[in-house]
Amino acid sequence: MADTTDIREDDPFIRAGEYALGALEGDELGEARRLLLADQGFAEAVEWWEYRLGSMSEAAGRFMPSPSVWPGVLARIDAEDASRDSVPVSFEPRRQSPWNIAALVAGAGMAVAGLVFFIATPRTVTLPQQPPAATTPGPQLIAQLDDEDSARKLAGVIDVESNRLALSITGLEADTGKTPELWVIPAGGAPVSLGAIPQSGSFDRELSRAEADLLVAGSTLAVTFEDDTGQRHESPTMPILLAGPLDQV
Amino acid sequence: MTDRQTQLIDALTGTAAGNRGSLQTVYEMTSAKVFGTILRIVRRREVAEDVLQDVYVKVWRRAGRFDPSKGSPITWLCTIARNSALNDVRRNGRQQELAEEEFPDVADTKILAADDWLCAEQDSAALADCLEELRADHRRTIKLAFFEGLSHSELAERVNVPLGTLKSWIRRGLAGLKGCLGG
Missing domain, CATH: 1.10.10 (Arc Repressor Mutant, subunit A)
Structure with missing residues (x-):
């Protein structure tokens, strides 16, 4: 005792x-x-x-x-x-988000003007080059994920018709043996890995049919650090580094 | 890890990502247990339901801070619930609408069926074993403090011992647990 x-x-x-x-x-x-x-x-x-x-x-x-x-x-x-x-209305300057989408859509019946990111900080993060939208581009999904405390940012664009995912990434430097991994979380569902992504820079790849089915408006994109095994993981390791909803443009 | 534990971690992950459907899953899987934790402390159903709402709003805001390497998600949830209930009692006092007899006997920590247990089984078993090694009065006062959220002076009154004695029991009990659990 x-x-x-x-x-x-x-x-x-x-x-x-x-x-x-x-x-x-x-x-x-x-x-x-x-x-x-x-x-x-x-x-x-x-x-x-x-x-x-x-x-x-x-x-x-x-x-x-x-x-x-x-x-x-x-x-x-x-x-x-x-x-x-x-x-409330204030004469004090409000802190601007360093990661705002300033302009998204030109209007009904018009072509998507493209995504313009207003970066308040000196560091500018540009979106990956989009396929030329000459006339009437198909619908796109976008997500903007950022964490002001850590300066981690990710902008994602999914071109629904061409089934392509394009990312612009900042500040996801991982410890040795770790890698950032992208997840999609369907509404009410469990997270599904979209695989490892670069720690910074641009990234563009084709989506599988199964991935495209999950990447719909209302789903959530998230990023975690995972063991760099070269394989997709079954479930994410907390904490979630970045997360944000997919919105249709 | 059981399927239910994995399901709860997945739902908490979805909640951290801002998915309301995931929060609903967390609520459906845990609210009865979280409500039990709160109700034991505040002892009034209406107040306990207000605290319960507050807990799941906090879960919505803080789910990204949950770290599974530190403990199971139900432990994390119940810790938020205990702290919220304790804060309410400290602010507003305790109203004894529900009597002790209405709650299960906490002396038996295995009152739930194994498949209903959301906490990591080895963690709860380790704590139960370590509690059993304590002196009976130390064990009883620590459990009363934990489940009913009683302060030192409230505990001293409940078990009818001087305040100094009660504090000594709690501290010796905690020291025993620290040694046993490897703190």
């Missing part, structure tokens, strides 16, 4: 366990919260305890929530998204 007799009152690992349990209160809770923000070692210890203790969570039992909870989740997500989109 374990009973550790010598426990330092200020042992931060044990204090992290008390915090993860939720037992701390008053000044002790305040100090632990301060440490959580200021001390990475303490934050990692809290995470360690949360995962270890959390493995008994399922013993709490199953209780069915009301049917109204799920629609409520969607409504709250929609409300939050709407509040993010409705930015």
